[in-house]
Amino acid sequence: MTDLPAVFTALNQIMRPYAAHLVCLADNDSELSLETSHIQKNKKPLWFGGVQVKKNYVSYHLMPVYVNPQLLADLSPGLRKRMQGKSCFNFTAVDETLLAELAELTAVAFQDYQRQGYV
Numbered sequence: 504m505t506d507l508p509a510v511f512t513a514l515n516q517i518m519r520p521y522a523a524h525l526v527c528l529a530d531n532d533s534e535l536s537l538e539t540s541h542i543q544k545n546k547k548p549l550w551f552g553g554v555q556v557k558k559n560y561v562s563y564h565l566m567p568v569y570v571n572p573q574l575l576a577d578l579s580p581g582l583r584k585r586m587q588g589k590s591c592f593n594f595t596a597v598d599e600t601l602l603a604e605l606a607e608l609t610a611v612a613f614q615d616y617q618r619q620g621y622v
Contacts, residue, residue, distance in 0.1 A: 505595045508532075510561040513597045514554045517606045518563070521613055524622055525551050541621040549621050551613075552590075560593040563605065567612035570619075574612055579604055 515535050526548065528536040536553035543549050552565040568574045569590035575583075582604050585592040592605060616622045 505559070506597075507556055507561055507595075509597055510594050511554060511556050513602055514561055514563045514594065514605075517602065517609055518552060518554050521551065521609070524613075529553070539616065539621045549616075551616065551622075552609075557593075560595045562587070563592040563594065564590055565592070565609060565612055566590050567616050568608070571612075571615055574608065574615060578608070582608075 511533065518535055518537065522530070522535070522537055525537040525539055528538055530536075533556040534553065536555075537551045538548040539551055541549045549570075550564075550566045552563070552567075555562045555564070567590075572589070579601075581598075582592065582601050585594060585601065587593050594601075613622065
């Protein structure tokens, strides 16, 4: 049995510190979504990422790894196994080791967005 609220809380705690530097699109019991103020060529803001409760898992989206795939070069096999697509990680349980790695990846990703002038 999964405890999705606990998973959401753990993932939300990783993403939340960046909300002070970004634009918050959603912030409730099942979703946190953050975008930058950087306007892309399509005239829409560049998304940073978010956390969202789904039916059977919690998704952690991190757009900087899509923009710069080299951020994933040192990703552990365990965290890579959680990947769905190019910038999404799905969790059904709290795994402290993987969450610590994801927190570090998120910090590096935010710094990469800063370096590129998106934040």
